């Protein structure tokens with residue numbers, strides 16, 4: 161893994177590279193040395209029991225939580241810290257913003273801004289960060305809302321949208337800045353069952369267009385069909401990783417078998 | 429007992445000049461109070477313990493000290509610390525920072541009412557902190573903070589009567605002068621009470637209008 165990092169100029173360098181990541185909340189050791197590489201256009205699904213550290217991993221990969229040890233590289237740039245002689249010091253807000261500007265993040269609870277319309281949510285970063293004029297921003301915004309099938313809801317506020325529509329708006333908002341990689345943290349877990357499909361469909365389309373994606377999910381069907389690699393986490397560690405077939409049909413560890421059994425019995 | 433309206437008219441210019449002083453001193457002090465309160469609330473939210481403590485100290489001192497004592501310290505104690513300010517300036521600065529202690533708490537409650545996930549979403553999009561405050565946090569907390577803010581400006585305006593003690597020629601000071609010169613008591617104090625009531629009613633109306641405007645928007 162570290163050899164890949166050093167020869168980072170070569171073709172096929174990972175878009176996201178996580179090395180030996182540790183995270184503690186006080187005395188709780190939440191991430192215990194995570195390694196992960198996500199290549200361009202790859203879809204990596206992270207599964208695992210609740211409390212295993214999936215959200216924390218994703219948040220550290222976006223530096224919404226600071227990690228304690230290890231490295232996160234986004235397109236070969238160290239995220240969150242500056243490294244001098246092996247010592248990590250916290251990077252400036254500006255550099256952090258710059259490194260993570262290629263990440264689009266979608267949260268479990270959408271986190272839309274309720275005082276703005278769907279279109280306002282999608283265009284906010286275009287206007288404030290990219291400093292586009294209203295017309296141009298709204299043109300792009302409508303294009304993004306079209307992508308997630310919400311053209312007709314552009315002028316509605318989030319409170320008037322269903323959960324599925326809100327999450328699709330959140331996806332459009334993240335896409336508006338043209339990210340190179342998308343992080344999803346259980347994007348369908350807060351949705352009523354009948355609304356899950358519309359969000360997964362949008363995500364599947366993104367994947368088929370070649371978007372690089374890291375998806376924390378409990379949707380095993382989605383993982384089985386869309387993922388290039390499935391990572392199974394338990395208790396802050398990656399216990400097993402492999403193709404969907406490996407993970408779902410040929411689990412090697414007891415922990416994964418047990419997890420899948422629990423999940424199957426719950427799904428029936 | 430009769431009410432001699434003529435005295436009031438004779439002293440009209442003095443009262444109006446006091447009214448004007450009260451209005452602009454309170455307006456400037458309110459602006460300062462909002463700015464200081466917003467700054468303290470924002471600094472309080474930073475992840476630095478020393479800064480947090482400093483903000484806490486500021487808020488506690490402002491809320492725990494009578495405004496008159498703060499004014500005395502500034503006005504009479506200032507010169508010994510090399511700080512000689514005009515009475516009016518002391519009034520604006522004193523009332524402003526005093527009110528800031530209360531506005532800090534109003535803004536802090538406002539900021540706390542916004543789910544942190546909304547801020548994280550904004551940070552992930554690279555939206556700079558000032559824009560997050562101005563475009564995402566403050567617009568959403570307006571309906572929450574306008575009523576207590578209106579109240580705070582009203583309190584500040586009433587407290588401004590104390591500036592008469594440090595010789596600011598505001599409404600109360602000029603009224604006292606009128607009492608001293610005419611030996612009338614009822615007319616001056618009834619007149620001044622009416623004038624204060626007018627100012628306060630104006631503030632309340634403005635606050636109510638703002639509240640309606642922003643509750644319709646959200």
Ligand SMILES: Nc1ncnc2c1ncn2[C@@H]1O[C@H](COP(=O)(O)OP(=O)(O)O)[C@@H](O)[C@H]1O
Pocket residue numbers: 185188190208209210211212213214215216217
């Ligand atoms: N901000 C936090 N402070 C303290 N503990 C936390 C915090 N966030 C998560 N944890 C703990 O870290 C562990 C992993 O949580 P999380 O990453 O949310 O798991 P998952 O997403 O897999 O359900 C849990 O034990 C949780 O209680």
Ligand SMILES: [Mg+2]
Pocket residue numbers: 214215216346
């Ligand atoms: Mg989680």
